[in-house]
Amino acid sequence: MKKPFTLFLILLIIMFLLSWPYYMYLHDTGKIDFSPIEEEDYRGIITFWDFPHQSSDDPTGYNFIKKKIQDFEYYHPGVIIEFEPLKNSDGYERVSDIGSDNKPDIVPITSDSPLIYDGKLEPLNKYIDRNYKDSLKEQVLDSFTYKGSIYGLPLGMYSSVMFINKDLFSEKEIEVPQDGEWTYDEFLEDMTKLTYQMGKKEKKSYYGLSMYIEGSYNLWGILMSDGANIVNDKGLVSFEGPQAESGLKKLIELSEKGVIDPVSYGDDYNKVWDSFTVLKESAVLIDESYKIQYLKYLQNKNKLFDFDVALYPEGDSDVPLTLSPKVYGYGVTKQIDKKKLEMAYKFVKFITDSQESVEKIGYIPVKKSIALNDELMKKIDKAIKYTDYPPPNWHDKNVKINKAIIDGLINKENEKRILIRMQKIIN
Incomplete structure (x- = not known):
């Protein structure tokens, strides 16, 4: 029995010695690869929440993101992006309140998003290289x-601007601000002329200005018009001093002259929007700049007047300063599966990388290399350059400040009293 087994071993050794040089030749010439096999990418479901991004040819606002999902799933077989649309009415609260159960994998964020500071997002530093950082605007x-960790990738930039009904300006023989810029005195004079009543028996009121105040940053361009800022020279969050008082005084003046549409003080955004677009009761609407694309959609359907874009009026500061979260993007929530985290990041990168399309949904591109073509978007880009970021985790304080200002305006309080109430909220 030993002889056949011994003979088999001898033959096996001889075959190995004869074949080994051939295998080494295949390896050296690249015809055989002994390198470790890479692990497969994640396959499965990635959940994703997002707000609508309306454009001039998509009033629903979801075609942009649905196309991104379709293309990504094509390039990554086995990955399913489960998309849930968010409503503007309660979407921010839903995102801010996500817990450990039933949370989405990818969420929209802005620079004042509490998710960044509450530890609910994954840091993405290890995926972001120097070339990508250098491609972005300052x-x-x-x-x-x-604290040194990057919690999201940016899609686009925005601010609050003034949308102008050019027809109403023309009717009152008022010139639209050249290049979108005007002084506060010019602005006040124009708003006063555009505030009037018509009708003999049942008078109908028209107003120069409307804006949704409660859940927005729309007031800050007036509050900061004389040079006040939310962060003082020492880097501390503060809104006080002569410039803050005079900015508030300008807002009070607009309210006392009756140029602000009363719907602005309420909690119904739709009434403010309809006052400008449907009822044509207000000549100027202060709103977030990305709304421009839905206005263009209405205009293309002959459902809207000719409109223009203007910056905030310039007071003593001589520049149209304002405050806004300014950047919209996406973050990835805390993940146990690292492969899923990597795939979620890839999807976020896929959405945000193709910057040529963000102008179509109302945003200013975040990359330096992308040029703007639309003249109105160029005005918005100028407004963004004069827009400051809010302090960290500022959203909730901003809402409380707005409510304090609304109460002050309705109760006809002076600027000093309103400022004291603001300071209590800030501190």
Whole structure:
């Protein structure tokens, strides 16, 4: 029995010695690869929440993101992006309140998003290289950075601007601000002329200005018009001093002259929007700049007047300063599965990388290399350059400040009293 087994071993050794040089030749020439086999990418479901991004040819606002999902799933077989649309009415609260159960994998964020500071998002530093950072405009990535960790990728930039009904301006023989810029005195004079009543028996009121105040940053362009800022020279969050008082005084003046549509003081955004677009009761609407694309959609359907874009009026500061979260993007929630985290990041990168399309949904591109073509978007880009970022985790304080200002205006309080109430909220 031993002889056959011994003979078999001898033959096996001889075959190995004869074949080994051939295998080494195959390896050296690249015809055989002994390198470790890479692990497969994640396959499965990734859940994703997002707000609508309306455009001039998509009033629903979801075609942009649905196309991104379709293309990504094509390039990554086995990955399913489960998309849930968010409503503007309660979407921010839903995102802010996500817990450990039934949370989405990818959420929209802005620079004032509490998710960044509450530890609910994954830091993405290890995926972001120097070339990507260098491709972005100054401070854009800083808006999603906290204590050295980057918690999101930016899609686009925005601010609050003034949308103008050019027909109403023309009827009152008022010139639209050249290049979108005007002084506060010019602005006040125009708003006063555009505030009037018509009708003999049942008078109908028209107003120069409307804006949704409660859940927005729309007031800050007036509050900061004389040079006040929310962060003082020492880097502390504060809104006080002569410039803050005079900015508030300008707002009070607009309210006392009756140029602000009363719907602005309420909690119904739709009434403010309809006052400008449907009823044509207000000549100027202060709103977030990305709404421009839905206005264009209405205009293309002959459902809207000719409109223009203007910046905030310039007071003593001589520049149209304002405050806004300014950057919209996406973050990835805390993940146990690292492969899923990597795939979620890839999807976020896929959405945000193709910057050529963000102008179509109302945003200013975050990358330096992308040029703007639309003249109105160029005005919005100028407004963004004069827009400051809010302090960290500022959203909830901003809402409380707005409510304090609304109460002050309705109760006809002076600027000093309103400012004291604001300071209590800030501190």
